[in-house]
Amino acid sequence: MCGNLLLGLGLFASLSGSIILFCGADKKAPFDKLIKIAVLISAVAVSFSSAYLMYLIFSNNFEFEYVASYSSTDLPFIYKVSAFWAGQQGSFLLWILIHALAGVILYKNNSFSGKGLGVYLLVESLLIIMTLGKSPFEPAEVVGVDGIGLNPLLQDPWMAIHPPVVFIGYALLAVPFSLGMGALLDDLDSREWLETSRKWTLMAWGFLGAGIFIGGYWAYKVLGWGGYWGWDPVENSSLVPWLLAGIYLHLIKITKIRKTAIATLHLAGVFTYSAVIYGTFLTRSGILGDFSVHSFSGTTIGLMLAVVNGVLLLAGLFLLTVKMKKLPQGKLYDTFSTREFIVLLGMLTLMFISLVVFLGMSMPLLTQLAGKAAAVDTGFYEKLCTPLAVMLMITMFLASWYGYGRENVIVVTDGMKSVIIAVALGVVSTTWAGVTSPFAIALGAVSAAAAMATWQAYKKKTISTGGMIAHLGVSLGLLAMVLSGSGSKAVSQEIAQNEEISALGYNITYKGQEIFSEADYKEYIYEVNGSEVKALTKLRKNGEDAAREPAIYRGLLGDVYIAPSPAKFDNIIEMALKFGKMDMDEQFGYRYEGVEMEPDSENPVQTIITAKISITDGTDIDTVYPVITATETGATSKPIDIMQGKKQLRLTGVSADQKSVRVEVLPSREEIAAITVRASISTKPFIWLLWLSTVMVTAGCLWATKK
Amino acid sequence: MNKKYLLIGLILAFIAYAGYTFSESITPYVGIEEAKISASNVQVKGLLDKTVTPHMEGDDFVFSLQEEENPEITLLVKYHGMKPDQFDEAFHIVAVGKFQKNEEFFKADKLLIKCPSKYEGQK
Numbered sequence: 063m064c065g066n067l068l069l070g071l072g073l074f075a076s077l078s079g080s081i082i083l084f085c086g087a088d089k090k091a092p093f094d095k096l097i098k099i100a101v102l103i104s105a106v107a108v109s110f111s112s113a114y115l116m117y118l119i120f121s122n123n124f125e126f127e128y129v130a131s132y133s134s135t136d137l138p139f140i141y142k143v144s145a146f147w148a149g150q151q152g153s154f155l156l157w158i159l160i161h162a163l164a165g166v167i168l169y170k171n172n173s174f175s176g177k178g179l180g181v182y183l184l185v186e187s188l189l190i191i192m193t194l195g196k197s198p199f200e201p202a203e204v205v206g207v208d209g210i211g212l213n214p215l216l217q218d219p220w221m222a223i224h225p226p227v228v229f230i231g232y233a234l235l236a237v238p239f240s241l242g243m244g245a246l247l248d249d250l251d252s253r254e255w256l257e258t259s260r261k262w263t264l265m266a267w268g269f270l271g272a273g274i275f276i277g278g279y280w281a282y283k284v285l286g287w288g289g290y291w292g293w294d295p296v297e298n299s300s301l302v303p304w305l306l307a308g309i310y311l312h313l314i315k316i317t318k319i320r321k322t323a324i325a326t327l328h329l330a331g332v333f334t335y336s337a338v339i340y341g342t343f344l345t346r347s348g349i350l351g352d353f354s355v356h357s358f359s360g361t362t363i364g365l366m367l368a369v370v371n372g373v374l375l376l377a378g379l380f381l382l383t384v385k386m387k388k389l390p391q392g393k394l395y396d397t398f399s400t401r402e403f404i405v406l407l408g409m410l411t412l413m414f415i416s417l418v419v420f421l422g423m424s425m426p427l428l429t430q431l432a433g434k435a436a437a438v439d440t441g442f443y444e445k446l447c448t449p450l451a452v453m454l455m456i457t458m459f460l461a462s463w464y465g466y467g468r469e470n471v472i473v474v475t476d477g478m479k480s481v482i483i484a485v486a487l488g489v490v491s492t493t494w495a496g497v498t499s500p501f502a503i504a505l506g507a508v509s510a511a512a513a514m515a516t517w518q519a520y521k522k523k524t525i526s527t528g529g530m531i532a533h534l535g536v537s538l539g540l541l542a543m544v545l546s547g548s549g550s551k552a553v554s555q556e557i558a559q560n561e562e563i564s565a566l567g568y569n570i571t572y573k574g575q576e577i578f579s580e581a582d583y584k585e586y587i588y589e590v591n592g593s594e595v596k597a598l599t600k601l602r603k604n605g606e607d608a609a610r611e612p613a614i615y616r617g618l619l620g621d622v623y624i625a626p627s628p629a630k631f632d633n634i635i636e637m638a639l640k641f642g643k644m645d646m647d648e649q650f651g652y653r654y655e656g657v658e659m660e661p662d663s664e665n666p667v668q669t670i671i672t673a674k675i676s677i678t679d680g681t682d683i684d685t686v687y688p689v690i691t692a693t694e695t696g697a698t699s700k701p702i703d704i705m706q707g708k709k710q711l712r713l714t715g716v717s718a719d720q721k722s723v724r725v726e727v728l729p730s731r732e733e734i735a736a737i738t739v740r741a742s743i744s745t746k747p748f749i750w751l752l753w754l755s756t757v758m759v760t761a762g763c764l765w766a767t768k769k
Numbered sequence: 770m771n772k773k774y775l776l777i778g779l780i781l782a783f784i785a786y787a788g789y790t791f792s793e794s795i796t797p798y799v800g801i802e803e804a805k806i807s808a809s810n811v812q813v814k815g816l817l818d819k820t821v822t823p824h825m826e827g828d829d830f831v832f833s834l835q836e837e838e839n840p841e842i843t844l845l846v847k848y849h850g851m852k853p854d855q856f857d858e859a860f861h862i863v864a865v866g867k868f869q870k871n872e873e874f875f876k877a878d879k880l881l882i883k884c885p886s887k888y889e890g891q892k
Contacts, residue, residue: 398772407776418787425795435798437812439865439879442794446787554828554851627825627851740825742851 065114065199069155072107072162073190075100076183083180097179101169104186105162112159115152115198119145125205128152128198134211141212144222148212150346150363151198153225158189160233168237173258178244185236188370196363206693207667214600214608220280224273228300231270232338235307237262239335242328243378246385252317252324260314261767267307268763274300275756282749285610285625290752293440298423299341305416306334309409316402319466322392323402325382332378336371337420343367344423401464408457411450418446448501451540455508458537462515465524477518484514488541495549495620495747502548506541513537528766535758542752546620552744559736566745568615568622575735586626586739590615597626620747627740635727639675641720647727650705651678654723655685657716668693673713673723677704688713688725701728796865801836801844804875805868813875814863818843823852834862834875844868848877856882 079100087093115128119142124130132152133145147153165182168174174182215221238259245255277297278290291297310330317323347364395403421428422438429436459481488510492503513534520530553565557572564570573587573594586597590613597613615622635647639654646652655674662668671690676683682705690699690713701710707730715724728734796810804813815834817823821843823832829847836842846864856862861883866876 414783421791426798429795429797436795437798438791438794439796439810442790445790445794449783449786625851740851 063199065111065118066194066197068107068111068114069190069194069197069199072104072111072158073187073194075104075107076162076186076190079104080180080183080187083176083183086176088176088179098169100183101165101179104183105166108155108159108162108190112146112155115155116143116146122209124207124209125202126198127200127202130202130206130209132209132212134209136208137211138217140219140222141217144216144225145212147225147229148216149198151193151196151200153229154189154193154196155198156226157229157233158186158193160230161186161189161236164234164237168262171258173237173255173262174240175244175248175250175255177247178240178255181243181247182236182240185240185374188373192363192366192370195366215284217600217609218280218284220276220283224276224280227269227276228273231266231268231273231300232303232342234262234266234269235303235335235338237266238307238310238331239374239378242331243381246328246381249385249388252321256314256318260311263307263311263314264763264767267304267311268760268767270300270304270307271756271763272760274304275760278756279753283611283614285612293419293422293443295423295426296345298419299345302341302416302420302423303334303337305412305419306330306337309412309416310334312405312409316394316405319402320392320394321390323394325386325389326394328378328382328389332375332382336375336378337416339367339371339374343371344427396467399464401461401466404457404461404464408454408461411454411457415447415450415454418443418450448505452501452505452508455505455512455537455540458512458533459508459515462512462519462525477515480518481511481514484510491541491748492544492549495545496551497544497548499548502544506544509537509541509544513541526766528762528764528768530762531765532759532762535755535760535762539752539755539759542748542755546746546749546752549747550744552742554740554742556738556740558738565743566622568745570622570624570743572739572741575737575739577731577734586613586624586741588613588615588624588741590622590624591617595622595624597624616750618750620745621749623744623746625742625744627742633729636714636724637727638722638724640722649679649709651680652676652725652727653678657720657723662691671697671713671716673716675711675723675725677711679705686711690714690716701726703730707731801834801842804844807868810865810867810878812863812865813844814861815844816840817859817862821845823856825852832862834864837861845874846877847874848880853880853882856880859883 079097082088082093082096082100088097118126118129119133122129122133122135128149128151129145132148133142137145145152147156165186168182169179241255241259241262244250245252274297277300281292282290310327313323313327313330317327343364347367394406397403422442426435426437485507488507489503491510492506497503497506516525516530516533516537519525520527525533551566555563555565557563557570559572559574562569562571568590569592571589573589575584575586577584582601584599584601586599588595588597593615595613595615598611600609610625613624613626615624637645637647637652639645639652641654641656644651644653653676655676657671657673659669659671662670669692671692672687673689674685674687676685678684684705686702686704688699688702688711690697697715699713701712703709704711704727709730710728712726712728713723714726717723794810796812797807799807799811799813801813801815804811813834814837816837818833818835818840821831821833823830825831826847829849830852831845831847834844834846844864846866848864848866859882863881863883864875864877865879865881868875
């Protein structure tokens, strides 16, 4: 209640602020003061509401549905923090928190014209309405003493920081949108707001990019996501705004040179922010439920998002049409041999890439509307994006050659020589990596050439340091994608314990499994060319696999990626033991001698059921006490060693009259560790170059904000 | 002027190529019975058919899908790859691929596992 009230206050403040601003009353007393109060109150209210949610999570208040669904008492500190944004409701709250806080900074710096701030506060109100529509402060239907906890798959440091970084990007993209709309409403000259927009867009772009990269890196090092990029709707929905914001950034630069580009810039601004909301709509509304590996299930929030999206897009386009005549008109370039033309051509290419991704991810929705649902396979993206990426790299290469405004070839013969070397390097390295597709080799070659041309342009001082680093990152990144993706080779092989095999040019030995029952994980240990690498499997409380990570051997020429298949042993024996009677398997005799049930002293909803079972091999007798922890909804139990570790036993059930128990007899840990395991082994040539390039893109982008 | 036409030609050629690629890669969402008669790539959603134990056959992972509304209708699926994560907890499995009429099985290129866990939605 308290959290929602605070959000309501934030809504009231931001909405009234935006109304005052739209009426144009902000210059007159007392309204100028009121604006300041509105901006501050909305930020403070949202901050307190967020702090309250954090407090609820840390105080294990499972009376709240959100806390019960995403947190639990035993969750480590860092994942309790990340439980804040583990679900849709919390991540929206985080989004408005960043939006509201950025609003205070923007207000203090006097970055907005009156109506620009109005638009920003209006967007804030819409975001708060959506959060209230599906609030993290809903009471739980059934109150438990412990929560469900965070999905073990998401209990990873990279996954803890991925959502907030993406949301910083999303939230900050509202700044260029509001600045642009404000400029149109207040008829501002581009000089008055372009520099502010450039800085904030760079920041948003840097963060959104970093968020996408972190998500990709995480997807690479866990199994089940199909590598760092799978063209999943959730991934695509963050890629489209990132690509569009990239176009917007380049158009800012062009507009600074030629004011006539301003209308195109506004268009890009409207579409960029619409793409943010649209992507959220597509992935959060649940309409893609059957098409995505990880979309959230459907709620009424989908309709709200669709409405907000439509309103922002239509209002933006309408405003642009109305104000069109007041904007500077004229040609965007003089001749083809100017940098502005080539950059525009590059942006056209980037727009086509965005369009391909947009259409691909929207296809289930569009076809559903047309009657019969269908999706495109990943080949659609790859086949279309590869030639477009080649075109993009050609424009990046040519743009480095020319200067703005005049025909001016800047690179002299020594530059030409280095470019030829770069192309050769691109062709040789891709062919060496095993790439055969001519499109992919061409992409590798032009990416290398674009990287070299960028460096030459930097030496001639026609590109800034930040720009150079980011452009090098993009071109080397595409080269690395060709090398590590198209150059990847894979085999699937069964390997017995301590057997050495030779696969894909590497010597691989499987050393067996190690099970850490106390720490709830197990490892498959491999040796690649003499170095030990481990594939990790996190276990559920009942010992089943919860999340798997491959063993990755990192080398200068690339990674070896080993994904063991979960070994299911077929020699589990299930038995029902009657009280006082002896039951036999082929090795031991088992007798059930009694059971005790008592409430858990630490957690009263749980009942601890302890059975007493004696096991004998004819000479020795081992009496063990297997345990089930039962709650209203289910029970968990762990296998325990019996007969000095010769086998393991797990209690799986007790009859209502306590006359019999069910148990599972499992092989010993050593036997399980020695099982032959099938593994898929693949190479990822020069994948480190991809990680390096993502760091360069982010660093270059943030560097450029300094100017 | 020539360069302008070259550019427009390039864009038109790309659009034609895109249209062709699109028609190649579109995979409609169908039920099991329709999947069995479809000549192109499709997506089939179903539940795991418990009467067939999922297992490996060489490099293929083999299991059986069951129509949600009518458990009688089943489809044998062979997926070139290993058993996906969280397969055992899946309540829905979507197989993307093509039915092989001569061999009476569905050859899947991709499996989507819908889990009742956190990130994939509640309940």
